[in-house]
Amino acid sequence: MARLRPGAARRADVRVFSSASDAPRARRPTDAILLLVSVLGIAVLSFPAPGPTALDRAIANLVGDLPGLFGWFWEISYDLLLGWTLVLLVLPLFARGRKRIFVDALIAGVLALAYALVAGRISGTDWSDSLGSLSASEAPAVYLAVRLALTTAVVVMASPYMSRPLRFIGRWVITLGAISGIALGVAYPIGTVAGLLVGMGAGALVHLLLGSPAGRLSLDQIARALDDLNVEATDIRQAPLEPSGVALALASASDGRSLTVKVYGRDAWDGQVLASTWSALWTKGERPSLGKGRLELVEHEAFVTLLAERSGVPVLPVVAAGLATGRDALLVTETTGRPIAALSPDDLDEATLVAAWRSLIQLHDLGVAHGRIDGESVVVRPDGTVALGDFGDAKVSAPPWAMMADRARLLVSTALVVGPDRAVDAALAALGSQALTDVLPFLQPAVVDRDTRRTVKEQEWGLDDLMTRATEATGTEPPELSELRRVTFRSILVVVLIAFVAYIMISAIAGIGWENLVDELTSADAGWLVVALVLSPLSQIPQAFSTIGAAAVDLLYVPSLMLQYGIQFISLAVPSSAGRIALEVRFFQRLGVDAGGAISIGLIDSLSTFVLQLVFILVISLSGLASLDFSSSRSGSSSSGGSSGPMTLIVIAVVLVLLGAIVALAVPRYRAALRAAIPKYRDALRAQLASGASALRVLRSPSKLLMLFGGNFFAQIMLAIILGICLRAYGYSASLAGLILVNTLVSLFAGFMPVPGGMGVAEAGYTAALVALGIPETAAVSTAITFRLVTYYLPPIWGAFAMRWMRHHEYL
Numbered sequence: 001m002a003r004l005r006p007g008a009a010r011r012a013d014v015r016v017f018s019s020a021s022d023a024p025r026a027r028r029p030t031d032a033i034l035l036l037v038s039v040l041g042i043a044v045l046s047f048p049a050p051g052p053t054a055l056d057r058a059i060a061n062l063v064g065d066l067p068g069l070f071g072w073f074w075e076i077s078y079d080l081l082l083g084w085t086l087v088l089l090v091l092p093l094f095a096r097g098r099k100r101i102f103v104d105a106l107i108a109g110v111l112a113l114a115y116a117l118v119a120g121r122i123s124g125t126d127w128s129d130s131l132g133s134l135s136a137s138e139a140p141a142v143y144l145a146v147r148l149a150l151t152t153a154v155v156v157m158a159s160p161y162m163s164r165p166l167r168f169i170g171r172w173v174i175t176l177g178a179i180s181g182i183a184l185g186v187a188y189p190i191g192t193v194a195g196l197l198v199g200m201g202a203g204a205l206v207h208l209l210l211g212s213p214a215g216r217l218s219l220d221q222i223a224r225a226l227d228d229l230n231v232e233a234t235d236i237r238q239a240p241l242e243p244s245g246v247a248l249a250l251a252s253a254s255d256g257r258s259l260t261v262k263v264y265g266r267d268a269w270d271g272q273v274l275a276s277t278w279s280a281l282w283t284k285g286e287r288p289s290l291g292k293g294r295l296e297l298v299e300h301e302a303f304v305t306l307l308a309e310r311s312g313v314p315v316l317p318v319v320a321a322g323l324a325t326g327r328d329a330l331l332v333t334e335t336t337g338r339p340i341a342a343l344s345p346d347d348l349d350e351a352t353l354v355a356a357w358r359s360l361i362q363l364h365d366l367g368v369a370h371g372r373i374d375g376e377s378v379v380v381r382p383d384g385t386v387a388l389g390d391f392g393d394a395k396v397s398a399p400p401w402a403m404m405a406d407r408a409r410l411l412v413s414t415a416l417v418v419g420p421d422r423a424v425d426a427a428l429a430a431l432g433s434q435a436l437t438d439v440l441p442f443l444q445p446a447v448v449d450r451d452t453r454r455t456v457k458e459q460e461w462g463l464d465d466l467m468t469r470a471t472e473a474t475g476t477e478p479p480e481l482s483e484l485r486r487v488t489f490r491s492i493l494v495v496v497l498i499a500f501v502a503y504i505m506i507s508a509i510a511g512i513g514w515e516n517l518v519d520e521l522t523s524a525d526a527g528w529l530v531v532a533l534v535l536s537p538l539s540q541i542p543q544a545f546s547t548i549g550a551a552a553v554d555l556l557y558v559p560s561l562m563l564q565y566g567i568q569f570i571s572l573a574v575p576s577s578a579g580r581i582a583l584e585v586r587f588f589q590r591l592g593v594d595a596g597g598a599i600s601i602g603l604i605d606s607l608s609t610f611v612l613q614l615v616f617i618l619v620i621s622l623s624g625l626a627s628l629d630f631s632s633s634r635s636g637s638s639s640s641g642g643s644s645g646p647m648t649l650i651v652i653a654v655v656l657v658l659l660g661a662i663v664a665l666a667v668p669r670y671r672a673a674l675r676a677a678i679p680k681y682r683d684a685l686r687a688q689l690a691s692g693a694s695a696l697r698v699l700r701s702p703s704k705l706l707m708l709f710g711g712n713f714f715a716q717i718m719l720a721i722i723l724g725i726c727l728r729a730y731g732y733s734a735s736l737a738g739l740i741l742v743n744t745l746v747s748l749f750a751g752f753m754p755v756p757g758g759m760g761v762a763e764a765g766y767t768a769a770l771v772a773l774g775i776p777e778t779a780a781v782s783t784a785i786t787f788r789l790v791t792y793y794l795p796p797i798w799g800a801f802a803m804r805w806m807r808h809h810e811y812l
Contacts, residue, residue, distance in 0.1 A: 026211055345418045546712045
């Protein structure tokens, strides 16, 4: 492998701008994510705004207690916010072809100023106070930090255009300026965070409106980088196809070999992280590069390639890898030959097909999964041998399912070239009957990448035909998929009856009339109701991460999110746990997971939610952040003779359980069914325990645990925020801790009730808990109904679209 030449003297590659002045611009979904985070963050901060909160005072006192020597430092750092803003505005004016950056920066600043003024006004800060804080450098503190928002917007907007060192300077200026604002008393921490969010949102909005460059190297810069790595290359050109987050170039070596150059540019790194993360949410085979530097990515792929080559696996050899003088990371590999996707059926004889399978088997014998097997990564060389390339997503010490997924992808990739019959015959010759049978559960659309899936749809055959051919060759039956329950008139009738019972229960607990309830509902602030409805689908975003953390297999984020929406549809359309379980089992079976493992994933996810809810209740109750007084009388009613909300709920729950037990034992038909079901469920439980043992391996992975508990944590926070917004629609407010306590207690309680979806029980529980929090009864009932409407009864609308999406993409 070539390395940098010691003491090699060359002109320093000094860069001010990351891309050429005429570099194409693009609008990236990642900017939409940043804008969404900004809006959600400002919505969350509107609860404690304008401050100061107890945490604000503690942080301000801590910063203020620092030695007096820092006084001048804080003043200079705070003034640097405006100074650096001016630098970023003026710098493009003195560079050729960069005037457009100046205009974009001005637009970002204006948007940030308007955004900050509106956000401050909503939280109770006058327009004049917000504008005055732009030039102020001393107390009193104002919500929000307008100067910080302005600088952040310009820095965020200019980042894709500037070189990496200038980006770091901008981030340090913002960091020190934020701390300085707190130290000088210009803003409290809550206003500082709000200023950062406003600036980030304004900069992202400009990128969405006007586009931004990717910061990738020009061909001349790639040529200089190759020279740094001692690689003599000619005919350098951009590759027609590029994976996300990395630039790809083609070149020719001095001896005529074809070379592929992967470039992780220094100045493109921010975009690479965001782009690769976004692509990993959508595309099978993509992996986010979070936590990995550009050199680490190059070293990983080079290491796996060399490891495989040393063990006798035919691979596309590494020519050079390392950092160039300009701090760009490059990986140069030989790609002499033709990928199988570019060959005709006559070019691939049976021996070549079997050789491709044996190459993959050799790789798996090392414990390495390729991760991106397709028609481009399997190459046939001029001498007829087969080699594997593109090890960027390879896993060392890979789990068995990753290797099975590799084999399923190779079977599909070869079938696209030579047809299902020849592809299956070659796989059977190389693997044998039993090993090919083990691959069949993974022969699902969700296992292959998007491009392969699209190509399969263009064929006269489908994956089901390939599955049929493989089962015929092995003499086995195709793996059965769980049946999904459909919406029936009976299920609709159940929902209507439960809704009627819900109204009876709520009226009994709250003791209010229908007219009072209607008056309260019609008096709601429509603006807050719209905000609650908009935030409702977003509450499933962190829940999808929890599902990914609970699964041992690699899941794509977007399908996991669609699964959450689909569960919301099933939970109301078919109000029983059977419908939800069937949906989850079918979804995970499409990824090669057996029914027992699929149920285990749902169980792990549910258990983590239960544990987290208990932690929330204990922490909030023991710390005194919030409490519920169920013994107090109802607001606006007499204090005598009323039974408490919780006692009523407990009595209802006990009655429901006893009635169910009596019916099951008294009716001969149900009693016989119960006796017949006990052995079946006992056997199913034993099988479930066996599958669950392997599923529990996810608990050994720190990253999986982080997604599992982190996703559930933020999902609970989001639901509490939506509950608070529904409460605000009726003119009342509560602390975030109190809202979390209410939502957690009621969710936990309703989950134990033998009522599908907690219908009726949940509404009554939210009413009783909100009254115990100090909310008047009429407002509590209205809030409970509204909250359940936007989080349970309306989500099936977009859940139906999610179900259609999953069927269209063959996840169901």
